[in-house]
Amino acid sequence: MKFATRMERMQASEIRELLKLTAQPDIISFAGGLPAPELFPVEEIAKVSHDLVLKEGRQLLQYATTEGRPSLRAKIAKRMADKYHTNVDPDDILITTGSQQCLDFAGKLFLDPGDVVLCESPSYLGALNAFNAYQPKFVEVPTDNGGLIPEELDKILETTPNCKFIYVIPDFQNPTGRTWSMERRQKFMEVVNKHNLPVLEDNPYGELRYEGTILPSLKSMDTKGLVMFLGTFSKIFCPGLRLGWIAAEHSLLSEFVKIKQSADLHTSNFDQGVADAYMEQYDLDEHVKEIVALYKHRRDLILESMEKYFPAGTEWTHPEGGLFLWLTFPEGVSARKVFNKCIEMKVAGVIGDAFYPNQKTDRSMRINYSNMPDNRIVEGIQRMAKAIKECM
Amino acid sequence: MKFATRMERMQASEIRELLKLTAQPDIISFAGGLPAPELFPVEEIAKVSHDLVLKEGRQLLQYATTEGRPSLRAKIAKRMADKYHTNVDPDDILITTGSQQCLDFAGKLFLDPGDVVLCESPSYLGALNAFNAYQPKFVEVPTDNGGLIPEELDKILETTPNCKFIYVIPDFQNPTGRTWSMERRQKFMEVVNKHNLPVLEDNPYGELRYEGTILPSLKSMDTKGLVMFLGTFSKIFCPGLRLGWIAAEHSLLSEFVKIKQSADLHTSNFDQGVADAYMEQYDLDEHVKEIVALYKHRRDLILESMEKYFPAGTEWTHPEGGLFLWLTFPEGVSARKVFNKCIEMKVAGVIGDAFYPNQKTDRSMRINYSNMPDNRIVEGIQRMAKAIKECM
Incomplete structure (x- = not known):
């Protein structure tokens, strides 16, 4: 073979x-x-699952729309606004089978073999593996204790052709645990705006802050529709339900929806319903x-x-x-x-x-x-x- | 962009x-x-979900192995043997986010741009869309009321380079509803064996037979490890849980596992557990x-x-x-x-x-x-x- x-x-x-x-x-x-x-929250999830299936099993267990459960998308949009200062419409959110799936989809959407993916040096292994399937070249952007160094990114973009997107984790990065300062975020957005570079902002840990206050996401500073925000319930709820999402400007999101449809039709409707009902009935905060x-x-x-x-x-x-x-x-x-x-x-x-x-x-x-x-x-x-x- | x-x-x-x-x-x-x-089976699923989460929530809601829940893979292997005469080891089964995901993975595993995918003429739209993302050429194999015509496939394979696999639905095909006779199945396997052509056998409807008896699957006649069998719970249980699987020869399956890992880590552990517990406690037949x-x-x-x-x-x-x-x-x-x-x-x-x-x-x-x-x-x-x- x-x-x-x-x-x-x-x-x-x-x-x-x-x-x-x-x-x-x-x-x-x-x-x-x-x-x-x-x-x-084992007992809560047991109760929520039971009641939800009895209440709406005929719809819940049926095929569903590719975009995801509307009431869950609305809750996510609100939560993003509350936590990360974004202004995202629920229609601009696609629910995915974990946020790992967004990484695969981003590779599929942007990458021809030989195209360049930029990432922090070092970066999340699972993302590198996902992009790898689309045969890019990786260019590593230097970092220090304050995170990615925007001036270095600018230099790279001046001289590197075919840069399709940059993948970053500004909050408590995997693997380093570093967080970008407010100033770095602003400077970074200036650089990507200057070069019209799409940004994959991965934020799996943002709510797990042990000191200080949550900083605004890159998405909240995005004036040109360049930033795709990836979120997940894996670290704030549970990962055995595979629930992530991508929030992106509408025409960009519709490309992700097409990819999702041919990749797995839609995310488990049961998982979506359970997370939605949990947030309805309990206090996720x-x-x-x-x-x-x-x-x-x-x-x-x-x-x-x-x-x-x-x-x-x-x-x-x-x-x-x-x-x-x-x-x-x-x-x-x-x-x-x-x-x-x-x-x-x-x-x-x-x-x-x-x-x-x-x-x-x-x-x-x-x-x-x-x-x-x-x-x-x-x-x-x-x-x-x-x-x-x-x-x- | x-x-x-x-x-x-x-x-x-x-x-x-x-x-x-x-x-x-x-x-x-x-x-x-x-x-x-x-x-x-709404009431049964409500009960099963509730009890399962209480019983094993700490594991069920955690990250899990990419291959899937072992006891569910064992049940699938047994069910395939009972219904479709196969002899598949549970270790040679990968649980996927619906069987649609297997189609995407097959494209990813086999296809460089310009490679040839063979399919029945006509064939399932969702499969064509999934393969399309990997930029193949499609070659349609003629069919009649008895299904795919093996002699026509043989002729095509004699003259067509870069044929990577053939996608077929021998039972109650989508879209035509046609079923291949036993003789056609045997002849088909002779042709693919002769040309060493990998086969994607999609079987979403096989158990839904309204007259006659279920015919042996192509997988059950496979002596060279060429056939990948795709199954799903969507039509015999419910599709809102996204649960499909692929059964393939071990070294081939391990390639699918690598792809799965970078695509979405694993299928919803909750969905897997619910189907498994349902089959444990109720009679799916x-x-x-x-x-x-x-x-x-x-x-x-x-x-x-x-x-x-x-x-x-x-x-x-x-x-x-x-x-x-x-x-x-x-x-x-x-x-x-x-x-x-x-x-x-x-x-x-x-x-x-x-x-x-x-x-x-x-x-x-x-x-x-x-x-x-x-x-x-x-x-x-x-x-x-x-x-x-x-x-x-």
Whole structure:
């Protein structure tokens, strides 16, 4: 059998093989990105599902429109306005099978082989994989502790042809945990406006802020219809219902709708109904507050443990929210060696190189802290500290 | 903004515009393909959902494996063996967001621009749209009342380079309602074996047989790992849960798994759990019997009404199962004209040309009979008969 040429780029990678090692049951794994299941509103969802199916099962269990459940789209538009200062019409929202699906669709909509996708350096692995199926070239935009550096983006755009879009996560980025300042956001929008560059703004964690206030989204500053905002219920509700969305200017959204229709007709109507009814009957904001309290505690504990146990020279980010932080090992200390030593000691993170489409540094590691009880956090960081020391 | 070249092929079509007309609320529409919602097991699903979430909500609402829920994959493998004589390992099944998603994935896996997809002439519109995103050439294989003609396929394969796969619906085909005989199936497998041609066997309706016995699937006759079998719960359970699957030889399935992972991570774990628990606690076979009884009645009534009211010269297929039949108008009678007249008279089908990727005949129409009460069937066919007569 002869596959499409794109499949050459989707083969088993070193990183994929290494990730398998982190899934062994006796390992304390900081490698995942799972929400804390102990906070899922299980009883509420049981009740809501039952009542909803009885109330409107004949419609709920039937085929539905590609765009998504109207009352859910309305709630999302309102929530975006409340949280992220946007002004999005419910008709300009498409419900997707998780926000991962939006990444695939963006690749499908924009990319011919050889076209350029810009992204933060480093960036979310799952997005790089999704775009990869459409055979682009990746150009990495330099970042610092304040996030993407707009001046560097401007320079790249001046000299790089065929840039189709830029993919960014301004809030508590995956993998680094960094957040762009207000000033960076404004400057960024100036640059993309100057070059008419479409922007994929991925915001899975924005509501999970542990200090300060939520910053306006890029979408809220968009005057030219360039920004596509991706949202999800996976981190504020639960990911087993596959529910994400894209909000985009109307003519752009209608292209996504066409793609959605031929890709899977529509998102589970049942899942959509359950999220909608939950928000109708319960207070999602109160639920998010509980998540924030727990994750803030875990973030504080992991930062404190790193401070206490990690050897001098190892650096890490201090995320103001989200699920991840980013370790940088002292010069000369190989992340691959640390990773292997960690696996021996039954602890794991993700080697940072997974998140760079082009450059390899072998000096960093992504750490997740949302899915772990206190004693495992402390024990895991102690083991990791030992592993780092042994590699120095 | 500059989109990918594939989007030129996904623009609004004449057919899409015409389909919009059929959705007006005062029209008796035979244009859809919806199951009868009055048969959805609403109370059972309400109960099952409630109990399942309480019992295993912490896992059910969490991220899950890309391949799908193991106990559901096991049930599907067993059901395929019982109904379609296959011998598929549960590990060789991937659960998808409806079987529509398998069509998109097959395009993604096999097709570079310009590659050839073979299909029955006519074939399912949704499949053609899904493949279209990957810019293939379509080659139509001639059919007759017995389904695809294997000798014609052989001739085409002898002379056509870059044939990547053939897409077929051997049971109660969409749009024609035709079913391949056992002999045709055997001969077809000889031809694809000879040419090593991968086969996408789509079987959404196989269990909905109103007379005779279910025939072995192509997959059950596959000795070379060429056949990918697509199944769905949409027609035997309900489509609002988006649940389909692909069964394929292991190394081939693992390619689909990679594609699935970057496309939407996994299918709704909630939907999967509900279908699984329903099959655990209730008798899906008994439920399918009810569906078969109702649709058989509707098929009989629509055939009888056509016999009674349609003018001489109009022909139609007599489906042994499934949801559709196929009208052919007398020579010189334009299907577009009939369609327009039908819309005036508040009745609708789908113009047959929608189902041909290349050739246009303007003589046929697809009719759905699963979603309509008796009086509307009779009234609709009377109106349509009048429209046909006025176009003669």
